[in-house]
Amino acid sequence: MSHSATAIMSIEKPQVEVEHLNLFYGNSQALTDMSFGIPASQVTALIGPSGCGKSTFLRCINRMNDLVEGLRIEGLISIDGENINDPSLDVIELRRKVGMVFQKWNPFPKSIYENVIYGLRIAGIKDRNVLDQAVEQSLKRAALWDEVKDRLQQSAMGLSGGQMQRLCIARAVAVNPEIILMDEPCSALDPRSTSRIEELIRELRGEYTIIIVTHNMQQAARISDYTAYMYLGELIEYGPTQKLFTVPERKETEDYITGRFG
Amino acid sequence: MATKKSTTKFWRQGEPFVWGTALALTLVLCMTLLLFYVVLANGITVFWPKNVTLATLNNGGYALGEVVKDEENPGTGKKRFQFKIGNRDLYGLDFKWIDAEEITNFSTPPDIYVLERQENGNFYGSLKELKTPGLVLPVEKNESLQAALDSIEPQRLEVEKIDRQIAALNDKVEQNNNKLLKLRYKKEEHTAAAVALHEKVSTIKAEFEQLVVVLGSKQAIVAANEAVFVDANGQEKTIRLADIVRFYQPNSMSWVQKWSYYGKRLKELLFAEPRESNTEGGLFPAIFGTIMLIFMMSILSFPLGVLAGIYLREYAREGYLVKMVRIAVNNLAGIPSIVYGIFGLGFFVYGIGSQIDLLFFPEKLPTPTFGTGGILWASMTLGLLTVPVVIVATEEALGAIPPGIREGSQALAATKFQTLTRILLPMASPGILTGFILAMARAAGEVAPLMITGVVKLAPALPLDGSFPYLHLDRKFMHLGFHIYDIGFQSPNVEAAKPMVYVTTLLLILIVLIMTSTAIYLRNRMRERFSVADL
Numbered sequence: 001m002s003h004s005a006t007a008i009m010s011i012e013k014p015q016v017e018v019e020h021l022n023l024f025y026g027n028s029q030a031l032t033d034m035s036f037g038i039p040a041s042q043v044t045a046l047i048g049p050s051g052c053g054k055s056t057f058l059r060c061i062n063r064m065n066d067l068v069e070g071l072r073i074e075g076l077i078s079i080d081g082e083n084i085n086d087p088s089l090d091v092i093e094l095r096r097k098v099g100m101v102f103q104k105w106n107p108f109p110k111s112i113y114e115n116v117i118y119g120l121r122i123a124g125i126k127d128r129n130v131l132d133q134a135v136e137q138s139l140k141r142a143a144l145w146d147e148v149k150d151r152l153q154q155s156a157m158g159l160s161g162g163q164m165q166r167l168c169i170a171r172a173v174a175v176n177p178e179i180i181l182m183d184e185p186c187s188a189l190d191p192r193s194t195s196r197i198e199e200l201i202r203e204l205r206g207e208y209t210i211i212i213v214t215h216n217m218q219q220a221a222r223i224s225d226y227t228a229y230m231y232l233g234e235l236i237e238y239g240p241t242q243k244l245f246t247v248p249e250r251k252e253t254e255d256y257i258t259g260r261f262g
Numbered sequence: 263m264a265t266k267k268s269t270t271k272f273w274r275q276g277e278p279f280v281w282g283t284a285l286a287l288t289l290v291l292c293m294t295l296l297l298f299y300v301v302l303a304n305g306i307t308v309f310w311p312k313n314v315t316l317a318t319l320n321n322g323g324y325a326l327g328e329v330v331k332d333e334e335n336p337g338t339g340k341k342r343f344q345f346k347i348g349n350r351d352l353y354g355l356d357f358k359w360i361d362a363e364e365i366t367n368f369s370t371p372p373d374i375y376v377l378e379r380q381e382n383g384n385f386y387g388s389l390k391e392l393k394t395p396g397l398v399l400p401v402e403k404n405e406s407l408q409a410a411l412d413s414i415e416p417q418r419l420e421v422e423k424i425d426r427q428i429a430a431l432n433d434k435v436e437q438n439n440n441k442l443l444k445l446r447y448k449k450e451e452h453t454a455a456a457v458a459l460h461e462k463v464s465t466i467k468a469e470f471e472q473l474v475v476v477l478g479s480k481q482a483i484v485a486a487n488e489a490v491f492v493d494a495n496g497q498e499k500t501i502r503l504a505d506i507v508r509f510y511q512p513n514s515m516s517w518v519q520k521w522s523y524y525g526k527r528l529k530e531l532l533f534a535e536p537r538e539s540n541t542e543g544g545l546f547p548a549i550f551g552t553i554m555l556i557f558m559m560s561i562l563s564f565p566l567g568v569l570a571g572i573y574l575r576e577y578a579r580e581g582y583l584v585k586m587v588r589i590a591v592n593n594l595a596g597i598p599s600i601v602y603g604i605f606g607l608g609f610f611v612y613g614i615g616s617q618i619d620l621l622f623f624p625e626k627l628p629t630p631t632f633g634t635g636g637i638l639w640a641s642m643t644l645g646l647l648t649v650p651v652v653i654v655a656t657e658e659a660l661g662a663i664p665p666g667i668r669e670g671s672q673a674l675a676a677t678k679f680q681t682l683t684r685i686l687l688p689m690a691s692p693g694i695l696t697g698f699i700l701a702m703a704r705a706a707g708e709v710a711p712l713m714i715t716g717v718v719k720l721a722p723a724l725p726l727d728g729s730f731p732y733l734h735l736d737r738k739f740m741h742l743g744f745h746i747y748d749i750g751f752q753s754p755n756v757e758a759a760k761p762m763v764y765v766t767t768l769l770l771i772l773i774v775l776i777m778t779s780t781a782i783y784l785r786n787r788m789r790e791r792f793s794v795a796d797l
Contacts, residue, residue, distance in 0.1 A: 062673060064669060064672070064673060067668075067669075067672070069579075069580075092675045092677060093675075095672070095673060095674070095675040096675040099673065099674070100669075100673035102666055102669060102670060102673075104664075104666050106664065106666035106667050106669070106670035107670075108667065108670070108671070108685055109688075109689055109791065109792040109793060118671070118674055118676075118684075119674040119675060119676075121684075122674060122675055122676045122680055122684075123675065155791075157793065168670070171670075171674065172673075172674070175674065175675065
């Protein structure tokens with residue numbers, strides 16, 4: 001590849017390590033030779049124009065792409081040194097470790113309470129005290145507790161969009177993952193709800209490794225520690241957010257973040 | 263210029279189309295309402311006691327009966343009346359057309375009796391005398407008929423009781439005979455067990471003989487009580503009291519009495535057995551058969567359809583084969599029901615049924631047990647007929663769930679199976695139930711496939727009763743839909759059966775309505791619970 005090695009910063013002791021990742025949908029290649037490391041307990045943002053493969057890459061990390069037919073992966077993704085595509089690895093275990101929040105909020109048509117503990121129930125936890133505690137903790141962590149504590153048994157369908165998205169975050173947090181993947185979590189929300197979620201992400205930083213895909217460059221600048229810029233399935237530049245947004249090393253990055261392109 | 267503009271606007275806004283859509287809906291609605299009105303209007307008045315009219319004829323005779331219809335005689339163009347004159351045993355026909363010009367006078371004498379009888383339909387006439395040896399009765403005539411009926415009631419009940427006992431004994435003999443048949447088949451007819459059985463049968467038979475003698479004497483006592491009635495023209499008719507189901511005097515009945523009569527007839531309709539080749543009496547066996555058939559059909563087709571639908575949508579790999587299967591399933595729903603009936607007869611009855619007989623009931627052969635039509639085969643045939651509807655509904659309901667929900671569940675470390683059982687199936691349940699409602703409605707209305715897989719005009723026993731093994735899946739059964747066809751088109755006395763056709767139709771419609779509205783209510787509650795409309 002033509003990219004200079006200098007544009008992709010290497011991280012010491014990365015939690016998620018990507019080495020020469022290539023991804024194909026049938027005959028077309030969606031990701032080309034991506035290699036970088038994502039640090040633990042930090043917020044890493046993936047930016048780039050639509051269709052550049054950000055979400056596809058994100059979905060590789062918890063193997064959501066398993067569901068897609070005709071998809072093929074080459075290269076290596078490892079979490080804590082473990083190859084996640086190893087056939088002997090249990091994808092259920094992986095997903096317990098790597099939570100995910102989607103672009104479009106997707107609470108289940110159950111009560112708020114049941115939504116939060118869904119992952120725990122799946123894991124086989126039945127102790128009412130544990131569940132009650134998890135609900136309170138997770139909702140507090142998702143900054144939703146005060147708004148819903150009196151109606152936990154009501155349907156989650158009665159919440160507003162922003163509340164539903166925070167509920168989805170609470171749901172992901174409840175199973176106590178190490179990594180949380182966020183796929184444009186604010187793109188369908190109004191500015192007020194967006195700022196609440198951003199605030200939340202800043203609070204969760206340190207406890208969880210957060211990898212967030214965003215369209216919104218200001219958002220990436222506001223909330224992330226590291227930023228990766230992708231274009232047409234390739235990783236163009238990766239480094240500390242501040243540096244990438246102020247002194248990008250590559251021309252393409254500069255064009256994109258200054259709005260000349262994208 | 264202005265008019266042209268407004269006409270183009272008229273066409274552009276699609277005004278005629280809107281009217282067309284409204285017209286189409288109105289048409290459909292009108293047809294449905296008309297159908298329901300005809301059935302309701304005719305069905306609901308059947309049991310209302312109509313006045314009995316005495317017509318004085320200009321030839322000096324009289325005609326007595328209910329005026330059913332008046333119309334212009336298509337031959338002469340003159341007005342004529344249709345009378346239900348009853349008294350089939352006297353006149354041969356229950357209905358008679360009388361030209362208006364033959365009639366000089368109409369009246370409604372208050373003391374006319376209408377008798378509903380065990381045989382030969384209604385009797386219209388007046389009471390002459392009671393011949394009740396051994397009964398002490400009050401003097402006044404009207405009360406005395408009621409009193410006479412009341413006083414033979416205990417004996418009548420006793421006769422019925424003995425009848426039931428005899429039936430129970432018959433049942434026992436039948437069971438023992440079956441055991442004997444089995445032993446004979448195994449060539450063990452001379453063993454101790456067989457001898458014991460023979461003894462048992464002969465003791466039962468002795469008991470049986472005794473009961474028959476008792477029954478005969480009781481019947482003779484009851485039969486000795488008679489009443490003499492006269493028809494409008496003075497012809498006498500002696501009727502045994504035991505043959506009178508009930509009597510009433512419509513011309514002197516108050517509203518309360520009429521309503522109470524109506525209630526009694528309704529009760530009889532719902533809970534009694536049919537009489538007079540199904541044109542009178544109740545519909546209980548047919549109601550029971552219909553509901554049981556639908557239930558069994560549901561139990562068989564619902565799980566099968568849902569499971570098949572789940573496989574097709576969730577597990578099968580999309581491709582030509584799945585597409586072909588889907589087309590085949592959709593086409594299955596369009597196959598004429600009689601074809602299912604023939605398939606049911608060939609595959610279930612003659613195929614599986616006769617194999618079951620060979621394996622489990624060889625001693626009874628050549629008399630078939632399962633190798634002939636029965637409620638099991640009929641419900642399986644109906645199940646087969648409705649399964650495509652359930653499959654399509656299940657598939658569509660699962661397909662309508664937003665993909666984000668599946669991903670959300672799987673991202674929380676749920677397996678595909680957990681996602682299916684905890685999230686997808688509850689969410690799809692309203693849609694699945696909708697399909698189920700459609701299936702049920704279709705099954706309830708089917709008659710053709712049943713006619714060759716187990717429905718009969720008159721079933722001797724219900725498929726579910728008190729004698730072991732309680733659920734008799736091999737038994738033939740009665741069905742409201744077939745009942746309509748049978749009494750409406752196969753009865754020797756079509757005119758007399760007409761009211762019953764309306765009543766049966768109304769009842770069938772009501773049963774379907776009740777079952778489907780219950781299902782719709784359940785579905786709507788689920789829909790409220792599992793709706794994701796705002797996602």
